[in-house]
Amino acid sequence: MLELIERAKEILETRVKRKIHREIRSKAYSHHTVTYPERNNTSPLKQEDIFYKSSETKDLALYLHIPFCNGKCTYCQYVTFANQSDERVNTYISALKKEINLVCEIPEIKNFRITTAYIGGGTPTYLSPANLEKLLIHVREKLNFHNNIEFTVEASPETIIGETGEKRLDTLRKYGVNRLSIGVQTFDDKILSFIRRRHDSKQAIESIKRAKEKFNNINIDLIVGLPDQTLEIWQFDLDTALKTKVPSITTYPLKIKSEAPVVYKLFKKNPQRFPDEKTFLLMYIMSMERFNELGYEQYPVWWFTKSLEYVYKQQIHKWENNGELIALGIAGYSYINKWQYYNVKTLKEYLESLNQNRLPISEGVKLSKPEEQARRNLVLGIRCKIDKNKFKERYGFKPEEKFGKILSRLESLDLIINSEKEIKLGYTGNLFAEEVSRSFLLKHPSNKNTNLKKNNHGYA
Ligand code: SF4
Numbered sequence: 001m002l003e004l005i006e007r008a009k010e011i012l013e014t015r016v017k018r019k020i021h022r023e024i025r026s027k028a029y030s031h032h033t034v035t036y037p038e039r040n041n042t043s044p045l046k047q048e049d050i051f052y053k054s055s056e057t058k059d060l061a062l063y064l065h066i067p068f069c070n071g072k073c074t075y076c077q078y079v080t081f082a083n084q085s086d087e088r089v090n091t092y093i094s095a096l097k098k099e100i101n102l103v104c105e106i107p108e109i110k111n112f113r114i115t116t117a118y119i120g121g122g123t124p125t126y127l128s129p130a131n132l133e134k135l136l137i138h139v140r141e142k143l144n145f146h147n148n149i150e151f152t153v154e155a156s157p158e159t160i161i162g163e164t165g166e167k168r169l170d171t172l173r174k175y176g177v178n179r180l181s182i183g184v185q186t187f188d189d190k191i192l193s194f195i196r197r198r199h200d201s202k203q204a205i206e207s208i209k210r211a212k213e214k215f216n217n218i219n220i221d222l223i224v225g226l227p228d229q230t231l232e233i234w235q236f237d238l239d240t241a242l243k244t245k246v247p248s249i250t251t252y253p254l255k256i257k258s259e260a261p262v263v264y265k266l267f268k269k270n271p272q273r274f275p276d277e278k279t280f281l282l283m284y285i286m287s288m289e290r291f292n293e294l295g296y297e298q299y300p301v302w303w304f305t306k307s308l309e310y311v312y313k314q315q316i317h318k319w320e321n322n323g324e325l326i327a328l329g330i331a332g333y334s335y336i337n338k339w340q341y342y343n344v345k346t347l348k349e350y351l352e353s354l355n356q357n358r359l360p361i362s363e364g365v366k367l368s369k370p371e372e373q374a375r376r377n378l379v380l381g382i383r384c385k386i387d388k389n390k391f392k393e394r395y396g397f398k399p400e401e402k403f404g405k406i407l408s409r410l411e412s413l414d415l416i417i418n419s420e421k422e423i424k425l426g427y428t429g430n431l432f433a434e435e436v437s438r439s440f441l442l443k444h445p446s447n448k449n450t451n452l453k454k455n456n457h458g459y460a
Helices: 002-014 018-023 086-105 127-142 162-175 189-194 201-214 231-243 261-269 277-293 315-321 347-355 370-381 390-397 398-412 427-431 435-437
Strands: 058-066 112-121 146-154 179-187 215-224 246-252 304-305 325-330 334-336 341-343 361-366 416-418 422-424
Touching: 058 315, 086 127, 086 347, 086 427, 112 315, 127 162, 146 315, 162 201, 162 370, 189 361, 201 215, 201 231, 201 347, 215 277, 231 277, 246 277, 261 416, 277 427, 315 370, 370 390, 370 398, 370 435, 398 416, 398 435, 427 435
Parallel strands: 058 112, 058 325, 112 146, 146 179, 179 215, 215 246
Antiparallel strands: 246 304, 325 334, 334 341, 341 361, 416 422
């Protein structure tokens, strides 16, 4: 067991240069750019601002949000409600179906072809098999799905075991879901209980077994940076995940944000309960080394797949291709016709809006200039790769023409590899993916070459 940990320590000392720690620091827990621009500087808007009568056929990604779970994890920062009554869930599903109908009435949407769909949350598999079926029938009837669609549903282990769990899995399969993403998070029972998951490691393994009987393309999520997680526990998580032989394993960094108040308060009060920056980096190095030696692909940065066949296509569409996305349901964000726009955040507003036959869009921002669209592509796409020819076709200039200074700095720090054809993260860049990504933000301090502040949790 120690061999991998020792190797990671050596790599950290020899390959991850100290100068990187001086100039660019991993803000391990605090900053994660989910999308760009972030939800500020937006203004109210209506659907007429976004859509126009285009007859162009475009590829679109679909996201549906199911904001219900059977409890609340301590680190949860999503818009989700625990243990809601059947009536409330039914009302939401009816509203979501109505939103789908309204969207389908938009002439432009009729020309869109959905190439990837994702039902996330919350816990979509919290829905009863009957509600899942209702929703899936509606989605398949109304929306224009490509024959070769990647159709993912997120699941929590306890919801896909036992008799009802099996019914859910059968329902998903029956309506064309072909990728399952299971939120395992860790195989350590003490941590699972502490972060208030509603399953233990045995149930997680059982759920993977059951899922494998019905699905070929399965992803499991693990979290790096959980409270009380040690290098030994992380190694156990990696090895147990690998033993399940699923084709895709994601290793997300824990996000500590005020939106997740329980873990946020714990971190403020008791930071020593969380892996410090050095441990965090060692965990990443351990993942990269272990997956690498087993021939897994690392693409995008936190996803490890047995082969490119299992790469998570919706993420590539959104990040690498700067592709269009429509998110339906409470609190989702969409990107269409250069508009980044958001749905309302509360259930009350969501239901009211749909009762009045209005799309529940609250606010947004248009990236009118090619430079801003290109910046979005770099912020998100650098975690995959940036194809320079495609970049020039999309925005009319090469990345170096407008972002040359930032690229040179990142290259000089060995964080990116900038070749003739593409730009991608290097070995060290994978460890600092968020910082690399944030370097392209308009007002990021590193653009002025100032160091990020060291917190008392840092690695010196
Ligand atoms: S399962 Fe996911 S969405 Fe639900 S409470 Fe936990 S972290 Fe939040």
